[in-house]
Amino acid sequence: MTGARMPSRRLRAVLLAAPAFAILAVLFAVPMLLLFVVSFWRVRNFALTPDMSLAAYARVFDTYGDVLVSTMINGGLTALICVGLGFLFAYAARFRAGRWGDALILVAIVTLFGGYLVKIYAWKAILSTDGFLNAILIASGLSAQPLDTLLYNRGAVIVALVHFLLPFAILPIYGQLRNVSDIQIEAAHDLGASGRQTLMRVIVPQCRTGLFAAFAISFLYAAGDYITPRFLGGGSGSMIGQFIAQEFSTRFNWPAGAAMSFVLMAASLLVLGLVGALFVRRRPS
């Protein structure tokens, strides 16, 4: 029984969670629900007409199947590279940088101040035919004429996305690496583990959820991005987000855009589920 003045623990928990819950409900769940309904509608004479049609979904697979696969590949590669580089950086900050570890992480976060579009334009400037990289290649004699294959492809998109997303991948991994004590590392060596065995059997298993979080954040962001591929993607680097944006804006085909969004979401969840099954092992209980 609770006193008259003290709200019960449950009530207090509800009150504490209410603002965040309200924001999520109003700004995320409700629009999602509306979009889900719209994805079964049709467009007639530029007007949305309620319907129970799967035509929009059929169109996604007919028209955008390849782009969807390509998007998953771009997102997956971006996320894998972010997790790999992020782990190396976080590992160095935690185990090799001594008391400068936190400072290194701060530096990684500071790069976020660069802004998103600025990074895209920077990569455009670096990779274009009259860009920075080509200037170096020509000046050093490695190439006789400027390469036009650097920009407008999958590679350019992935490079720019990794550049932007790396700090987001570093943070969760570093957070978990901080829970692995130096004593654990020493104990592992003391019990006969080489450096590699310590890494694989003591360090990596203890930051599994951090690695997965890093993968999930990078993957979801990359797979849903439509700005980077528009500026740097060209043909092979195009991603489904661009076409979703098109359907909503210039073509005014909301059902198509909504259906594409949900297919993208389902595909992303599928990828995350598969990766999660690999990353996260259930602990003994």
Added chain:
Amino acid sequence: MHATAPQDPILLLAGLGRRYGQSDVVKDIELAIPRGSFTSILGPSGCGKSTLLRMIGGLTLPTSGRIEIDGEDVTYLPPQKRPTNTVFQSHGLFAHMSVRENVAFGLSLARRPREEIAERVVDALKLVRLSGFEDRPVDRLSGGQQQRVALARALVMRPKILLLDEPLSALDLKLRQAMQEELRAIHQDAGGTFIFVTHDQAEAFALGDRLIVMNKGRIEQAGPPGEVYARPRSRFAAEFVGDANFLAGERKNGRVALAIGVEFDLAGPDGPLHLMLRPEAARLHTTDKGGPEDGRLRVAGNIVEIVDLGPFAQCVLELEGGHRIEIAGIPRTMVDEIAVGGRVTASWPEAAMVDVAP
């Protein structure tokens, strides 16, 4: 006997030192540890005892000297190649593993057969009285249980030397005393050589059959605990292992005159000297009966303080010239006869005083 090296030592340290920048954390350690012994290394924090232990285990490399284990030079071998295992102060258990996986970790790295690992893990957990805890995650154990898992994890490797770096200092007093008893029993059951580092004098005496007192990176004294207590060689060692009175005096032609006003014969070179007297070595008398011929020194003084501990009491006596000495172990029957301000005589055998370096 403490000065001579034991026959067939398991561990030999020669000129061992560790320097960080300009400061010697450990310096010129010469030490031989007998096979099968339980050695306590006792010293204040910062005296270099943990660094010494870490050098034996290979977790810190020495900057000078040599380490031999069982006749083999291991000075620069990494920890994974040494026949030693360490139990750390903050256990360092692998948080993502069960009790069984923690204890089996070293054996599985050594690629022992599955049946052997299972059997040895069971035995090790039985030894630390944690049978039945095999499948628990280590973070759901109490502090004492975690430390016992750490102990089992090291013991299961059957190290030639087990190194214990203040493993009990994070536990509360009751648990610590229980674990001390268990450690002694485990040493007897499992055998092997144990080296135990602590800053707690009572713990060092309770555990070790050999005691090493360290100070400022050097070994102050090594020997059986009783001998270090009764015959300390320095003022530091005398004070660190117990309470002590220090009596200043002057020796001339084999006759010592103490500042507290007594004289007796003690062979040795002329000059000033300091004698240590344990408070419990002296006896208190309300009436003085004996004479100088019984080999005891006698001084008269006034009681300025009495601390009644129940079964015994201790008191502070002020002698002629303002010198004070502490007397402990005063029996219950005597406590009722004395009072602060009362005049009494204290006596102690001449042989109870030990010449210590100032």
